[in-house]
Amino acid sequence: NRQYRLKTRPVGRIETTDFDFVTEPLSELEPGQARVRVLYLSLDPTNRIWMSDMDQYMPPVEIGAVMRGGGIGVVVDSNSSRYEPGNYVLGLTGWQDYCIADEGENAMTVLPADLPIPLPTMMGACGMTGVTAYFGLLELGRPKPGETVLVSAAAGAVGSVVGQIAKIQGCRVVGIAGGPDKCRYLVDELGFDEAVDYKRDDWREQLAAATPDGIDVNFENVGGEIMEAVMARMNLFGRMPLCGMISGYNSSEPARADFSPILMRRIEVRGFIVTDFMERFAEATQQLALWLLEGKLRHQETIIEGLENAPTAVNLLFDGGNIGKLIVKVADA
Numbered sequence: 001n002r003q004y005r006l007k008t009r010p011v012g013r014i015e016t017t018d019f020d021f022v023t024e025p026l027s028e029l030e031p032g033q034a035r036v037r038v039l040y041l042s043l044d045p046t047n048r049i050w051m052s053d054m055d056q057y058m059p060p061v062e063i064g065a066v067m068r069g070g071g072i073g074v075v076v077d078s079n080s081s082r083y084e085p086g087n088y089v090l091g092l093t094g095w096q097d098y099c100i101a102d103e104g105e106n107a108m109t110v111l112p113a114d115l116p117i118p119l120p121t122m123m124g125a126c127g128m129t130g131v132t133a134y135f136g137l138l139e140l141g142r143p144k145p146g147e148t149v150l151v152s153a154a155a156g157a158v159g160s161v162v163g164q165i166a167k168i169q170g171c172r173v174v175g176i177a178g179g180p181d182k183c184r185y186l187v188d189e190l191g192f193d194e195a196v197d198y199k200r201d202d203w204r205e206q207l208a209a210a211t212p213d214g215i216d217v218n219f220e221n222v223g224g225e226i227m228e229a230v231m232a233r234m235n236l237f238g239r240m241p242l243c244g245m246i247s248g249y250n251s252s253e254p255a256r257a258d259f260s261p262i263l264m265r266r267i268e269v270r271g272f273i274v275t276d277f278m279e280r281f282a283e284a285t286q287q288l289a290l291w292l293l294e295g296k297l298r299h300q301e302t303i304i305e306g307l308e309n310a311p312t313a314v315n316l317l318f319d320g321g322n323i324g325k326l327i328v329k330v331a332d333a
């Protein structure tokens with residue numbers, strides 16, 4: 001069983017040398033356990049947070065432990081009535097070839113056998129990142145038809161779904177993304193009204209031109225100066241679901257921003273973690289799957305082959321090298 005174990009906490013970018021890549025014998029299965037062959041790993045910006053010992057919403061990964069990560073696998077052996085060999089399961093697999101599924105609080109979710117959605121999409125548009133977009137936008141952003149919704153990291157896993165749900169709600173949608181290809185993708189493929197390329201020097205002027213009536217909902221994925229510039233264009237009583245601040249994850253310095261628009265424009269800012277909505281996951285995944293099957297929700301995955309590439313692939317998130325959900329394929333389904 002090949003495993004990535006965290007050796008040192010990254011300083012700045014994640015380096016391969018922050019891990020030991022070891023091969024361990026498979027452990028015996030205890031009663032109530034099943035062995036899972038990992039097929040796909042979900043790479044997420046929060047992997048970088050878990051590697052650090054900053055104040056966070058889960059315990060950091062301990063030094064020497066298998067790197068934590070979400071994934072999908074197939075049950076290959078079972079001592080549990082919950083899991084049958086051949087079941088596809090979703091949960092925290094870790095960065096390894098095989099994991100143990102148990103019946104405790106970290107039990108894995110058994111996916112229906114006749115799933116009409118591809119497995120990688122069950123981690124993206126119809127999975128954790130889609131659910132993040134769904135609840136963050138609908139519950140916290142509460143967009144009304146005709147309002148302007150802005151989303152940053154718009155061509156990524158969460159952002160691409162946020163923008164499309166906002167369009168379904170009848171909003172005017174503006175995305176911020178890096179580079180002309182992503183901006184074209186947002187408008188031409190996903191139906192956004194406008195895209196702002198923050199890698200161009202004139203991005204602030206583009207932002208102003210794209211939001212002539214201001215911004216009612218800012219779905220914040222990036223933080224830093226992009227967040228600051230967007231907040232400065234927000235309307236009275238705007239809502240700002242604070243989903244992520246990826247621009248600061250590789251930095252040890254907290255980002256500073258001017259919060260005065262929050263006061264002057266009475267903006268409702270609310271941080272959230274998708275697990276806050278754990279009880280309602282099924283509602284979101286069913287709606288997302290329906291939209292997907294109806295052709296109202298487009299999805300894309302960037303899939304990198306090979307477990308061995310996980311520590312380098314995760315940096316694509318910080319370099320903007322992914323469109324849609326970033327995934328590592330560990331084994332054939």
Ligand code: NDP
Pocket residue numbers: 043044045046128129132153154155156157158159176177178179182198221222226242243244245246247248272273274275316317318319320321322323324325326
């Ligand atoms: P994405 O698929 O959006 O990948 C990250 C993207 O962020 C990159 O493709 C890149 O796109 C952009 N980016 C990276 N660095 C910067 C930067 N310095 N400035 C501007 N853009 C940058 O990842 P996810 O969809 O998985 O996550 C998006 C955000 O949502 C993250 O902040 C993440 O932490 C958060 N999140 C929060 C959850 C929650 O429960 N609160 C759950 C899941 C995700 P580009 O080419 O446009 O630069």
